[in-house]
Amino acid sequence: MRYFFLTLVVVFLVSCSTLSVNVDYDEGYDFSRVKSFSIKHYAKEGESELVNKRITDALRKTLEFRGYKYVQKGADMVFVYHYGAKDKVNITTDYQMIGYRGFGYGGAMIATPRTYNYTEGTIVVDGLDPKTKKIVYRTVGTLELQEQKTPQEKRKYTNKIIQELMQKFPPEK
Template sequence: MIRRTLLLSTALFLAACQSYDVTRDYDRTRDFGAYRSWSWKEPALQYRPDDPRIKSDLTEQRIREAVGQQLDQRGLRPAANGKADLNVQSWLIVDERQQQTSYNYGGYWGGYWGGGYMGGPAYTETRTYNYKVATIQVDLYDGKDGKLVWRGSAEQVMQSAPPSPAEREAAIRETVAKVIAQYPPH
C-alpha cells in the first residue's frame, strides 16, 4: 500500500511538471511594428549539449517549420532578397535535473483534539529522481545592427520513453507556439 502511494504521488508530481515554463524578454526601445521580414541566422539551430542523440536534421526541420509558421501568423514574411528586418536563431537545450522527495511513515497519529500512537518507529524515506528538461529558445536579432531584440523560451520535462515522430513534431509545434505567443510584445 505504501509503495502504491509513493508511485501515485510521484506520477502526479511528474504529470504536474508537464506544463511549460515560458519566459520572454525584449528590448523596449525597439519598434516591433517596423519589422516585416525575417531570415535564418546561421547556424539556424544550436544544440546544447552537442549530442548526436539530440541533434538531427529531422529535429532541425521540425523546429524551422514551426518557427516559420508562427512568424507567418504574426505577419512576418521570409525575406526574398536575403536582407531581412529580423534574423532568427533557435536553440534546443537538454539539461539533466534532480528532484528529491521525502516521505514520513509511522509515529504519532491523531486529530485536532488529541491523538493516539499509530505504532512502530517513525522514519523518513528520501528518494532522488533524475529527469531531463528540454528547452526550445527562439532569438530574434535586428537585421541592421545585429543586436538581440526579442527572446522567448519554453522548457518542459521530457518523457522517459522516447516519443514517436508524430509526437515529436506535435511537441515541437506546441512548444514553439507557446514561445512565440507573445510576439510582438505589447
C-alpha cells in the same frame, strides 16, 4: 480495469507537462516595423537534422500564421535558436508517523526520500535586428521532455512548444 485507468491518468499527466517561458526584449525597439523574418540556426556537432528541421518549420509556421512574411534575405528580423537537454534528479522526502501515540508515549517519525529522474530541455529563440546584429527579443522555454514515438508525434510536440514559446511575440508595451 484499475490498471487501465491508472495508465490513462499517467499518460494524461505526462502529456500536459508545462512549458516555463521567460521573455525579455529591448523596450526601445520598434517591433511594429517588423513585417518579415528569416531563421538561422548554427548546428552544433551531433545535433539532429530532423530536430532542427522540425524547430525551423514550427517557428516559420507560427510566425507566418501571425502575419509575418518569411524571406531568405533582407528580413526585418532574424530569428536564431539554440537548444539543449540535460538529465536532472528531483529529490523529495515523505515523512510518516509510526508506532503507538497514545497518552504521549512512543511513536516515531521516519523520512522516506524519493528520487525522480527526468530530462530537462531548454530552447532559446533570439530575435536579432539585422542592421545592428544585436538581440532585441529573447524567449527561453524550459520543460521536462517527454518521449514521442513517431515522427508525427514529434512534429506535433515541437509545434506546440514553439507556439507557446512565441506566444508573446511581438511584446506589448
